[in-house]
Amino acid sequence: MADEILEILKNARSVGVLTGAGISAESGIPTFRGKDGLWNKYDPVDLATLDAFRGNPLKVWQWYLWRMWLISKAKPNAGHLSLAEMENLFPAFLLITQNVDGLHRLAGSKNLVELHGNIFEGKCRDCGKVFEEEEFSELFALADRKRLEKMSEEEFKKVVLNGLKEEELPVCPICGSIVGPGVVWFGESLPEDALERAFAFAEKSDVFFSVGTSAVVQPAASIPLIAKRHGAVLVEVNPEETPLSPYCDFVFRASASEVLPGILSSLTE
Structure with a gap:
């Protein structure tokens, strides 16, 4: 499975990622x-x-x-740091996060949408x-x-x-x-520009990762499915099964800090 997704990534031009609380839980938040x-x-x-x-x-x-x-x-963990490095490997890359902790920014991510602020x-x-x-x-x-x-x-x-x-x-x-x-508080809408950017990128992604998210909070949970519907290869990185799992082409049942550094290392060899 790992070899197959690596081959797909090496030929990918547009890669999107959605992260949730799971990636920051590894930093102790x-x-x-x-x-x-x-x-x-x-x-x-x-x-x-x-x-x-x-x-x-x-x-x-x-x-x-x-x-x-x-x-x-809290400090960015290996998952955050790997994603910050990965954005330099593809012609188009967007990291979309549901987290409000700013750890992706601290890790060095630039192509970033913070859906919840x-x-x-x-x-x-x-x-x-x-x-x-x-x-x-x-x-x-x-x-x-x-x-x-x-x-x-x-x-x-x-x-x-x-x-x-x-x-x-x-x-x-x-x-x-x-x-x-x-x-974003309960009862408030997500920023329109952030949501539009996330949806638009999902539609043109060759590969889309769902990392450490429960895949139940809308509208974020629909973003990976939009990518899949438009032809993206869908990859889930999560220790637990989620409602998104049945739709994924590749599933890694481990944490972001376990999986992402390995993928990054293989892509930069």
């Missing part, structure tokens, strides 16, 4: 659902909505800063202004990934959970509203 007693009494659905933000922006930002603090400790960016829900990571860290120093990485748990609790006040939250310089995190 939790799913944030019930794994930390600090937030067990809160349902993520009650915090990751515009209504929640309007009602209590301080509480929502404290929760997101806690998530950002956890993510800041980036947790270290900011977005004003009133005027629509998006603040990229570096710009947002200047507007809201607590959102700086490197600063959070250096914080101990004790310092984080003191500064963010016990010390942060609503008047210290980031304010949009355009409209004066409080800026929220740059992720």
Whole structure:
């Protein structure tokens, strides 16, 4: 199986990849659902909505800063790094991710679509202004990934959970509203331009990888099927079976950090 897909990749001109939580789980990033007693009494659905933000922006930002603090400790793994290298091997390559952790960026990926946004960016829900990571860290120093990485748990609790006040939250310089995190909340639509770019690339892919995604969250879950429908060879890299598995031409029942470095190595020999 490995030899066959390698031969196909060596002749491929357009390669697409969709990644999900599985690739970042290998970097130690939790799913944030019930794994930390600090937030067990809160349902993520009650915090990751515009209504929640309007009602209590301080509480929502404290929760997101806690998530950002956890993510800041994580580093790209061999799966992320291999995909960053793979984009240089094909005339056309696009990495589409459902993850908001920014690890693909840290790994060096350039041809990247973050369908659900980036947790270290900011977005004003009133005027629509998006603040990229570096710009947002200047507007809201607590959102700086490197600063959070250096914080101990004790310092984080003191500064963010016990010390942060609503008047210290980031304010949009355009409209004066409080800026929220740059992720897609429940009830919000995915960015149209990101979705259109992902769908358009899937349609012209020669090979399409689904890596570490459960293949159940729409509309992302339909992207590999669009690629397949337009003639792409479909490859799944996932330790577990998913609803996508029956449609795949090649399936690797292992993690991204186990499979992708081997493929990369063989392609660059």
